[in-house]
Every structure is written in C-alpha cells, then in structure tokens.
Amino acid sequence: MRPGNGETSMAEKILILSERQEDLRLFRETLQTRGFEIETGAIPGEIRRAVEQNAYAAILADYDLLGDRVFDLAGVLRHDRIGTSIIIYGETFEPDTVSEMLQQGVYAVVPRRRLSKGIRDTVVGGLENRKTFMEILGMVDELEETNQRLEKERENLRRKIRELRFINRLSEKISYDLCWDNIMDGILDAGLLKVLDPALLALLYRMGSRWHLSLYLPGSRISRAGMETLKKEMAERFLGLSGKRISPVEMILHLTPARLPALRLARKNGHEPPEARFMAGDSAVLHPLGLGDSVLGMLAVAPGGGNPGWKRDRELISTLSNILAMSLKNAQEYHRLKEAAVTDGLTGIHNHKGFVDFIQREFQRALRYRKPLSLVMIDVDEFKSINDGLGHPAGDHVLRGLAGCLKAALRKSDIVARYGGDEFALLLPETDSARARALMKRVVNAINRHRFEWGSEKIRVDISYGIATTSESDGIRKEEDLIRTADARLYHAKRSLRLLCPAARTA
Known part of the structure; x- marks a missing residue:
C-alpha cells in the first residue's frame, strides 16, 4: 500500500466512475501525482467484470451520477469477497443513505465540497483498510482450509477405526474357525x-x-x-x-x-x-x-x-x-x-465314527422336515470261510471290492459306511422303504456283475441286508431305534435264508 514517507511502493490502480471533468482533474492532480494509476469509466459490463477480477485497489464513484447503482457495485464486492475499497462522493447525502452504504461495505462517503482537502487521506485509509481486509480474508481462508483438512483427517480416522474394529471382530470370529459352511x-x-x-x-x-x-x-x-x-x-x-x-x-x-x-x-x-x-x-x-x-x-x-x-x-x-x-x-x-x-483305512468309505455323525445329523433333519430316512444294514454271507480258506488279505480284497460296488450303485446324496468287520451301513436320505428296496436291487446287481478274484481263485460274494425307515413305524423315535430295527431285520434275513435274488437274502 503506502510507505511511511507518503509515497506508494508500487502503482495502485484507482477507478474513477464520474463524468464531471473537474472531478477527474482534481483526482489526477491529487492522486496521480502521488504515484497512483488513475483509470476512468462508467458502470458497463466490462467494468463490472474488471471489478470482479479484482483489478482495482480502490473505486471512487460519483453518487450523483450512479445513484443507487452504487449498492449493486458494493454488493458485488462484498458477495465475491473482492478486496477493492469503494469510496462514494456526492453533493449531499441523507443520513439513512450513508448508514446503508456503510452497511453494504462502502469504506467512506465524502461530500463533494471536501474532496480537495480530504480525498488523498481517505484513499490512503481505504487502501490500508483493503490491506487489513485481505489479510483477514487470507486468515479466514486458511482457517477454512485447516478446518476442512482436520475434518478430512477426522473422517479418515473414523474410517480407520471402523476398519480396525471390523478386522479385530473378523479375526476373532473366523481366524480359528474350523468350519467354513457359513x-x-x-x-x-x-x-x-x-x-x-x-x-x-x-x-x-x-x-x-x-x-x-x-x-x-x-x-x-x-x-x-x-x-x-x-x-x-x-x-x-x-x-x-x-x-x-x-x-x-x-x-x-x-x-x-x-x-x-x-x-x-x-x-x-x-x-x-x-x-x-x-x-x-x-x-x-x-x-x-x-x-x-x-x-x-x-x-x-x-x-x-x-x-x-x-x-x-x-x-x-x-x-x-x-x-x-x-x-x-x-x-x-x-x-x-x-x-x-471318519474314513475307513481299508475301504476308503466312512468308518463307524463317520456313520454315527451322519446318522445323528440326518435323523434330526428327517424329523425336522418330515422326510423319510432309510437305513440298510448289510452283512457278507460266509465271510469267515473266505478268510479261513484264502487268508485275511483275500478277505480285505473282498471288502474293498464290495465298498466300490456300493458307492457305484448309490446316489451322491447317499452315505456308505463300514459299520464294523464285514458289516456295512447305507444311509438313504429322503428315501422311503419302497425306494430303498429298489436301490438295493441295483446294489445286488452291481455285486453280481463284479468279478471278485484272488489270484486264480474266483470268490462268490453274497450279502444279506435289513431295511428300516423312519416313516414306517411310530416306534422309531431316535437313531438308535432305526439302527436296532435294521440290524434285527438283517439277522432275521440271515436266519431265515429266504432268497430274493442269487446274491442276497433280506428281511
């Protein structure tokens, strides 16, 4: 703005809005000789754009020429936070008009009669006021930027906290979860x-x-x-x-x-x-x-x-x-x-423990959804004679072949297990007794087609089986009842020796 000796450190541009030549001459004599750069104009669109671009340090506006348009000019400066200092002069002013101008952001209102004596000091004061105003605007902008940065940092911190909470809960929940079903x-x-x-x-x-x-x-x-x-x-x-x-x-x-x-x-x-x-x-x-x-x-x-x-x-x-x-x-x-x-090491199918796990789960599911569940207990006829006649390795070979026949003949949803020794168990979900008997015919046919051989010896393999279904009797209320019923029918079949087909006896 202005140094201590009363001269400007660099040319400050001042816009004069007036058509009176004596005013213009006065301002040039008073201000231009003191280092200010003077421009003149009216209030058309290009001057409004120039004002909006903050091209002027101060504007001296003739109120007798512009009238209430000075309020529009002051509004532009205030709304767009332009640091131009606006000074209004004229013949006379009503006190209310002066008050309204000052409220709109006008720096000073000068009667025309006092222009020659006071305009220079008024302009210098306006420029000092502009400097202070720009410094305040800078501090406000800096404060807003700081607030925005802090709010962004707070939001980032809140997001990080949410993420850490999620990671901690997830780690506690699944890091050592041994079942991925859910x-x-x-x-x-x-x-x-x-x-x-x-x-x-x-x-x-x-x-x-x-x-x-x-x-x-x-x-x-x-x-x-x-x-x-x-x-x-x-x-x-x-x-x-x-x-x-x-x-x-x-x-x-x-x-x-x-x-x-x-x-x-x-x-x-x-x-x-x-x-x-x-x-x-x-x-x-x-x-x-x-x-x-x-x-x-x-x-x-x-x-x-x-x-x-x-x-x-x-x-x-x-x-x-x-x-x-x-x-x-x-x-x-x-x-x-x-x-x-739960896998039988000899046959590769489920062992007794696996069978127990499955029958407990499937039995409860059958009760819950009121679906039939059939259990077939199977025993190899005269298995002891195979072991005694050809040796235990031959018996193991028969059990492996029989397990393969069972898996090949049944559906993917069916469960095959070695119940113990030469006894097998088949769990047939959503299968009534009629469908279970039909499935067992397929099993028997698969066994009949299979060639059981040990070295040069052909081995005849026959089975007996018993079927029990949850829906066929009110007496079957738990899985032990189902096992007991199927097992009883298996041994009844073995005792009765009633043949249904060449390879099997059933009850």
Missing part, C-alpha cells in the same frame, strides 16, 4: 458392510475334494443363466490367478442372502444384474487366498455404485484376504484330519 455370514456379522459397499463378494475355495463358491449379492436378483456365467467367470479368473483349472459345473454354490429371487430376464427396469457389473472390465478386485506359494482359493470383490473411495479400499481388501487365507488353511487342515478320523 463363512460368508461370519464375514458379514463381523461388520463388513460398515467398511465396504460391494455389489458382489465372492469366495472360491476348496474343501477336501470339492470346490465351493460362496456369494454375497446384496438385495439382488440373479438369473440362472447369469449364475452359470458368473461361475464360469470365477473359474477363468482363478485359472489366470493360480494356473489351476476347475470345472464350474462341480462348484457347490452358497448364496447370501440364502434365498435370492430368480430373474427370468438378464435385464429388468434398465438395471444391470450384479454378475454383469462384476465381469465388466477390471473393476473387480481379485486376491488369491494363499500362504506362501500355495493358492488355496480366491477372493473377488466388485465395487458398489456409490463408492468413491474404492481404490482406497484395496488395502482393506488385501488385509481381508490374508485373514481369510489363514482361516481357510486351518479349516482345510481340520477337514483333512476330520475326514481321516
């Missing part, structure tokens, strides 16, 4: 939706010999064809990630929510189904679930439509995949040990 529910219960807004969350993993695909589709509908396409896409993405090829047909599907309404058409009401959004471009984030070089599965997350911070969430998704990888490793090891504990 893994997606565990992730959601830990608070995933408080930190992420996915359009789709998918987990592809192997448990034992079977591949599973667990999907979270929030409030979506999906077509059957869309689901098959999504399974194929997941298999292709996993191949590219791990080099391992899996068949989409063999994937066991787990949906969350458990019941998603089917969508007949791929598009409805103009909305794209989630599987289409997942496969569009490279929007989905893919992470292998693995420890070291071993890839155990894959996590896929597709962003929701209203998630502007999706790139920022990749770090959280990476952490999520690491936690899931550790949990999956533990679950797979537990599954392997559990399978070994």
Whole structure:
C-alpha cells in the first residue's frame, strides 16, 4: 500500500466512475501525482467484470451520477469477497443513505465540497483498510482450509477405526474357525458392510475334494443363466490367478442372502444384474487366498455404485484376504484330519465314527422336515470261510471290492459306511422303504456283475441286508431305534435264508 514517507511502493490502480471533468482533474492532480494509476469509466459490463477480477485497489464513484447503482457495485464486492475499497462522493447525502452504504461495505462517503482537502487521506485509509481486509480474508481462508483438512483427517480416522474394529471382530470370529459352511455370514456379522459397499463378494475355495463358491449379492436378483456365467467367470479368473483349472459345473454354490429371487430376464427396469457389473472390465478386485506359494482359493470383490473411495479400499481388501487365507488353511487342515478320523483305512468309505455323525445329523433333519430316512444294514454271507480258506488279505480284497460296488450303485446324496468287520451301513436320505428296496436291487446287481478274484481263485460274494425307515413305524423315535430295527431285520434275513435274488437274502 503506502510507505511511511507518503509515497506508494508500487502503482495502485484507482477507478474513477464520474463524468464531471473537474472531478477527474482534481483526482489526477491529487492522486496521480502521488504515484497512483488513475483509470476512468462508467458502470458497463466490462467494468463490472474488471471489478470482479479484482483489478482495482480502490473505486471512487460519483453518487450523483450512479445513484443507487452504487449498492449493486458494493454488493458485488462484498458477495465475491473482492478486496477493492469503494469510496462514494456526492453533493449531499441523507443520513439513512450513508448508514446503508456503510452497511453494504462502502469504506467512506465524502461530500463533494471536501474532496480537495480530504480525498488523498481517505484513499490512503481505504487502501490500508483493503490491506487489513485481505489479510483477514487470507486468515479466514486458511482457517477454512485447516478446518476442512482436520475434518478430512477426522473422517479418515473414523474410517480407520471402523476398519480396525471390523478386522479385530473378523479375526476373532473366523481366524480359528474350523468350519467354513457359513463363512460368508461370519464375514458379514463381523461388520463388513460398515467398511465396504460391494455389489458382489465372492469366495472360491476348496474343501477336501470339492470346490465351493460362496456369494454375497446384496438385495439382488440373479438369473440362472447369469449364475452359470458368473461361475464360469470365477473359474477363468482363478485359472489366470493360480494356473489351476476347475470345472464350474462341480462348484457347490452358497448364496447370501440364502434365498435370492430368480430373474427370468438378464435385464429388468434398465438395471444391470450384479454378475454383469462384476465381469465388466477390471473393476473387480481379485486376491488369491494363499500362504506362501500355495493358492488355496480366491477372493473377488466388485465395487458398489456409490463408492468413491474404492481404490482406497484395496488395502482393506488385501488385509481381508490374508485373514481369510489363514482361516481357510486351518479349516482345510481340520477337514483333512476330520475326514481321516471318519474314513475307513481299508475301504476308503466312512468308518463307524463317520456313520454315527451322519446318522445323528440326518435323523434330526428327517424329523425336522418330515422326510423319510432309510437305513440298510448289510452283512457278507460266509465271510469267515473266505478268510479261513484264502487268508485275511483275500478277505480285505473282498471288502474293498464290495465298498466300490456300493458307492457305484448309490446316489451322491447317499452315505456308505463300514459299520464294523464285514458289516456295512447305507444311509438313504429322503428315501422311503419302497425306494430303498429298489436301490438295493441295483446294489445286488452291481455285486453280481463284479468279478471278485484272488489270484486264480474266483470268490462268490453274497450279502444279506435289513431295511428300516423312519416313516414306517411310530416306534422309531431316535437313531438308535432305526439302527436296532435294521440290524434285527438283517439277522432275521440271515436266519431265515429266504432268497430274493442269487446274491442276497433280506428281511
């Protein structure tokens, strides 16, 4: 603005809005000779634009020329926070008019008669006021920026806290969870939706010999064809990630929510189904679930439509995949040990312990849903003579062959177990006694077709069996009753020697 000796350090531009030549001459004599740069004009659009661009340090406006338009000019300066100092002069002013001008941001109102004596000091004071005003504006802007930065930091801190809480809950919930049957529910219960807004969350993993695909589709509908396409896409993405090829047909599907309404058409009401959004471009984030070089599965997350911070969430998704990888490793090891504990070492089918686990679960399910459950107890006729005549290795060979016949003849949903010694048990879910008898005819035919040989010796293998079904008697109220009934009918068949077909006797 102005140094101590009364001269300007650099030319300050002053706009004179007046048509009176004596006013202009006075201002040039008084101000221009003191180092100010004087420009003149009226109030057309180009001067308004110049004012808005903050091109002038001060404006001297003739109120007798402009009248109430000075209020518009002052409004522009105040509204746009322009630091130009505005000084109004004229012949006479009403006190109310002066008061209103000052309230609108006018720095000073000068009667025309006092221009020659006071205009220079008024302009200098206006420029000092402008300097103070600009400093205040700068501090206000800095304060606003600081507040915005602090609010952003607070929001980032709140987000980090939410993420840490989610990670802690998830770690507690699934890190040592040895069963992945409800893994997606565990992730959601830990608070995933408080930190992420996915359009789709998918987990592809192997448990034992079977591949599973667990999907979270929030409030979506999906077509059957869309689901098959999504399974194929997941298999292709996993191949590219791990080099391992899996068949989409063999994937066991787990949906969350458990019941998603089917969508007949791929598009409805103009909305794209989630599987289409997942496969569009490279929007989905893919992470292998693995420890070291071993890839155990894959996590896929597709962003929701209203998630502007999706790139920022990749770090959280990476952490999520690491936690899931550790949990999956533990679950797979537990599954392997559990399978070994319930698998018969000789035949490869379930052992007695495995049978007990299955019959307890299936019996309760049959009661809950009022579905029939059939149990078949099978015994090899004259098995002792095979061991005595050809040796125990020959007997073991017969048991392995018989187990293979049972597995080949039954459905995937049926359960085959070695009950003990030469006795086998078949659990047939949702099967009444008539269908159980039909299945056993298929089993007997499979045994008749199989060639049991030990060296050069052909071995004749006959079986006896007893069938019991939950729906056939009120006396079967627990699994022990079912076992007792089937076992009694088995030994009744062996005693009666009543032949139904060349290879079997039954009751």
